[in-house]
């Protein structure tokens with residue numbers, strides 16, 4: 620019999636996660652799976668549960684929660700010879716991974732995706748000794764992103780990040796970063812560096828419109844300068860999907876990127892606070908096997 624593990628964060632979204640578990644169990648049992656439900660109680664539980672699913676040769680892991688739960692879940696896949704398929708029921712406020720894969724943001728509809736026979740192979744990102752699913756950001760603006768409140772994210776969606784960013788611009792100076800890729804080195808002051816695996820970052824689905832989930836590439840943006848005036852034009856470019864053409868933005872793609880600084884600089888990884896610099900970033904192409912909706 621095939622085995623499925625449901626990893627659920629009961630605190631995700633508006634604490635409505637548990638309502639959906641019965642539904643997911645019914646669908647999986649209807650497909651012939653023996654189902655194990657694992658509820659997270661604290662940080663890293665999802666990683667430990669997923670490691671167990673790999674070691675015990677589960678066929679499927681279903682992550683029910685926000686991007687934070689998904690991030691912890693995929694880190695359970697690290698260095699595992701057996702990888703179960705992955706399914707996602709998004710319950711967070713941003714849900715970049717689901718957006719990038721056209722998994723419905725409505726949980727009831729996302730659950731119906733579990734009956735799909737379509738598997739999408741998806742790149743995973745490596746950051747030092749851990750994985751990421753969507754994005755790594757660093758610089759003084761990225762530091763402020765970790766402090767965006769859940770209330771603001773629920774109320775304002777992606778614009779919560781713009782609000783926090785604009786507030787931050789008034790107060791802080793840019794850090795000096797060294798960014799290396801493909802034999803090239805960029806050195807300079809920047810308030811924000813972003814490396815995205817998918818098109819959707821912070822809920823902005825057009826931030827990296829050229830990013831395809833299985834292109835094996837990091838889509839990187841260096842913001843050369845963000846004063847209050849050009850932030851307006853950068854924001855407009857962000858909404859229109861033309862950020863890479865903005866005069867104050869450097870865009871490049873790479874398979875390997877390193878970022879360092881002489882300053883102590885923090886990072887934001889998949890929407891949560893990440894490790895401090897230095898960073899070694901790379902991709903593992905098509906490493907995840909994700910259940911996605913059937914093509915229309």
Ligand SMILES: Nc1ncnc2c1ncn2[C@@H]1O[C@H](COP(=O)(O)OP(=O)(O)OP(=O)(O)O)[C@@H](O)[C@H]1O
Pocket residue numbers: 628629630631632633659660661662663664684685686687688689691710711712713714769772890891
């Ligand atoms: N039972 C729990 N109670 C509180 N926090 C938990 C629990 N289980 C896991 N966590 C932590 O909650 C963090 C955030 O979870 P997640 O991102 O899934 O939900 P969210 O905060 O609702 O989503 P979003 O960030 O999109 O708003 C996880 O990274 C995890 O460490």
